[in-house]
Amino acid sequence: MDMFKQLVVKEYGDRKVRLEDISDLEIGPESRRGFLRANKKNAIGLGIVRQTKSNVLKVTNLVKEELENIEKSLPENIEMSIGYDQSIFIDESISEVRFALFISMAMVIAVIYFFLFSPVATIIPALTIPVSIISTFSIIYFFGFSLNVLTFLALVLAIGLIVDDSIVVLENIKRRIEDGEDSYQASVNGAKQITFVVIATTVVLVSVFLPLSFMGGKTGRLFIEFGVVLSFAVIFSSLIALTLTPMLCSKVMGLDSQQRREPQLMTKFKKFYQDSLKFSQNNVKQVYVFSAIVILIAFILYQFIPKELAPTEDRGIFIISVQGPEGSTLEYTDKIVQEVENKLEPYVDQNEIKTLFSIVAPGFSGQPGSVNSAFLFASLKPWDIRDRHQKQIVGEIFPQLLSIPGARIFAINPPSLGQSPFRSPVQLVISGDSYDDVAKWGNILKNEVTTLNLRAPNIDYKVNNPRLNLKIDREKAAELGISAEQLTTTIETFFASNRVTTFSNRGLTYNVVLQARKDYRINPNSFDNIFLKSSKYEKLIPLSNFVSYQETSVSKELKRINRMPSTILSASLIPGYPLGDALHDITNLSKDVLPVNAKLSFTGASREYFESGHKLELTILFAILVVYLVLAAQFESFINPLAIILTVPIAITAGLYTLFVTGASLNVYSQIGFLMLIGLITKNGILVVEFANKLRDKGLAIEEAIYQSSMIRLRPVLMTTISTMFGAIPLVLSSGAGAESRYSMAAVVLGGITLSALITLYLIPALYRFIETKRNN
Structure with missing residues (x-):
């Protein structure tokens, strides 16, 4: 440092002008355009971003x-803490799903024991669960997947599915033993008799789940592992059901010589179903009318179900964005941030906010950010300590932030599907032929959307960024040298500032930056006090002699989207206002207030909502088509599978009823629940229809065949249905990190399979009877 101070700038005879005589020299930060505070104390922040495909927890x-290790070397008065840790949410979510996995296993085994009323028989399908899951681990390893929230979620939902095939095989073998066959012969004949059903249901389920792995977009890539894990878990369970299950039955079923009575509840339900089935078979029109009314009501309820990309999760953190007017100083922005910190201080005292750190003029790319912007990260206390959900806390804070004047302030719940947490969920792109047009249209729409449940609407094309336009008289400058x-x-x-060189000190390299004093830089009149030396006349000439300036304003940036001048209207949502409803409302409003030549599109989370929704809808339709074709190939008939495939609308209808009753939204997770419903309801239909066909081959009439098939297959249908229901219950009742997403999927499965299974117990026999009678005629 002393060497820089002693540098000679000018000599006047014996006098020397040194650098320290005409400047202030210091070692300091290269930029003072931003700073960070943690719990209202000045701090230094270090952000660590993992590399692509690396493991977050590791x-x-x-x-x-x-x-x-670093903390041990710090002085005692220096505190070091972690303000934002993404891994906490991930670790807690995995722990919750892992716990649900074991609870689901226990509940499903209890269901099997209730129906089979035999400890020996219960052990056989119970062994299917660990064997199938362990086998699925090999697929996870083979494809390079990790044990994450989605793979664990797939395993939890698979619990009810992977025992289904073993239940069907075991129940058929046990029925034959009860009819007088010995255990070995019953195992061989029972497995042969049910092989077609197992293969058919497995192919159908894989046809439904595997397309999830081929969905495009950001959201689709997240569910690749989910689809693969679920599909292979079902494949392994079918292989076990056709090999291990019959072998174990032949060895251990004969050991269970004790005669056990069927549970009284099951006996009563069988009697009720027998009487009600006879009634429905004699009044099939009533079954059709009832089913049609149920579907029609679902269409009406669909209009009232909230729609969004993904549910708002309690991720243990929320973010507050502060945007001051263009041209605001760092001090002005910091003053606003301090007001926000004061609003949040009571929540720290209430033991809800753990750490609050503020970044003014954030530069996440390593470069200084805009001085009129800031972000506040509020990390919450752990889930088991807090009494309130993150959404409730944000909902209470939101109005308080809006009351702070002088800046655009809003709170953000971080999205759950990997979207940027720093962008508003509503992002409408307005494009036109010129920036004047899009600015005019953007302001019109910005004023109109205040009637909707949107907060802090804003357009990014605003001519309010102050600028100093310099005009240089080049000829005059050249004449003066x-x-x-x-x-x-x-x-x-x-x-501004000028980096002229570098120097090294103690192994570190520093930039040498020249810069005028701050009060000098912000004053345009300083042009009169700056002199340049002429190379022709050896004189100092004021800069103002050939440089003039004009104060004006421009837009901060000019966007072109799809090669057209564009502006983005962004807004945040008030709590309880779904993204889908907001986008629908703003689209309709745009058509009313904007001219026909205004081009509208979406970006960010809004675009992902439409893309993911449409792709999942196509996936569901594709799954229905594939299921029908698979069934047609297996039944060697395009007519026979109609009795099964026509029950799919009932399954989707039941899922919609569940969403309406629970108040849950239609989102990516619940749509995957609908996809599972298609496979589950089809599986039950195959059990009944396939056995009815075999009974008809033995000479039974259509009415008697479908009646006997429905009664004989009642127990396996109920067992597989209730096993799936109980497998989903732990996810429905779960709490803590990520519970909202798990609930959306599991609730659709639980409520949908319950209602649809009850209806299809009567609808499938009615459809089979109608279709087969028509075909024979």
């Missing part, structure tokens, strides 16, 4: 180990 654990390089270097040094 990286986080290694970072924490390194931080412990002032070069263009002199001009640009001087203006850059006095009104």
Whole structure:
């Protein structure tokens, strides 16, 4: 540092002008355009971003180990803490799903025991669960997947599915033993008799689940692992059902010589179903009318179900965005941020907010950010300590933020599907032929959307960014011997900063930056006090002699989307206002207030909502088509599978009823629940229809065949249905990290399969009877 101070700038005879005589020299931050506070204390922040495809939990654990080593070397008065840790939510979510996995296993085994009323018989399908799951682990390893929230979620939902095939095989073998066959012969004949059903249901389920792995877009890529894991879990369970289950039955079923009575509840239900089935078979029109009314009501209820990309999860953190007017100073923005911090301080005292750290002029890319912007990260206390959901806390804070004048302030619940947490969920692109047009249209729509449940609407094309336009008289400068390089270097040094060289000290390299004092830089009149030396006349010439300036304003940036001048209207949602409803309302409003030549599109989370929704809808339709074709191939008839495939609308209808009753939204997770419903309801239909066909081959009439098939297959249908229901219950009742997404999917499965199974117990026999009678005629 002393060497820089002693540098000679000019000599006047014996007198020397040194650098320290005409400047202030210090070692300091290269930029003072931003700063960070943690719990209202000045701090230094370090952001660590993992590399693509690296494991979040592994990286986080290694970072924490390194931080412990660093903390030991810090002075005692320096505190070090983690303000934002993404791995906490991930670790808690995995723990919750892992716990649900074991609860589901226990509940499903209890269901099997209730129906089979035999400890020995219960052990056989119970063994299917660990064997299938362990086998699925090999697929996870083979494809390079990780044990994450989605793979664990797939395993939990698969619990009810992977025992289904074993239940069907076991129940058929047990029925034959009860009819007098010995255990070995019953195992061989029972497995042969049910092989077609197992293969058919497995192919159908894989046809439904595997297309999830081929969905495009960001959301689709998230569910690749989910679809693959679920599909292979079902495949392994079918292989076990056709090999291990018959073998175990032949060995251990004969050991269970004790005669056990069927549970009284099951006996009563069988009697009720027998009487009601006879009534429905004699009054099939009533079954059709009832089913049609149920579907019609579902269409009406669909209009009232909230729609969004994904449910708002309690991720243990929320973010507050602060955007001041263009041209605001760092001090002005910091004053607004301090007001926000004061609003949040009571929540720290209430033991709800753990850490609050504020970044003014954030530069996440390593470069200084805009001084009129700031972000506040509020990390909440752990889920088991807090009494309130994150959404409730944000909902209470939101109005308080809106009451702070002088800036655009809104709170953000981080999205659950990997979208940027710093962008508003509503992002409408308005494009036109010129920026004047899009600015006019954007302002019109911005004023109109205040009637909707949107907060802090804003357009990014605003001519309010102050700018100083410099005009250089190049001819005059050339006459006076002032070069263009002199001009640009001087203006850059006095009104911005200029990096001239570097120096090394203690192994670190520092940039040497020249910069005028702040009060000098912000004053345009400083042009009169800047002199340049002429190379022709050896005189100092004021800069103002050949540089004039004009104060004006421009837009901060000019966007072109799809090669057209564009602006983006962004807004946040008030709590309880779904994204789908907001986009629908704003689209209709745009058509009413904007001219026909205004081009509208979406970006960000809004675009992902439409793309993911449409792709999932296509996936569901494709799954229905594939299921029909698979059944047609297996039954060798295009007519026979209609009795099964026509029950799919009932399954979807039952799922919609569930969403309406529970108040849950239609989102990516619930749509995957609908996809599972298609496979589950089809599986039950195959059990009944396939056995009815075999009875008809033995000479029974259509009415008697479908009646006997429905009664004989009642127990396996109920067992597989209730096993799936009980497998989903732990996810429905779960709480904590990520519970909202798990609930959306599991609730559709639980409520949908319950209602649709009850209806299809009567609808399938009615449809089979109608279709087969028509075909024979």
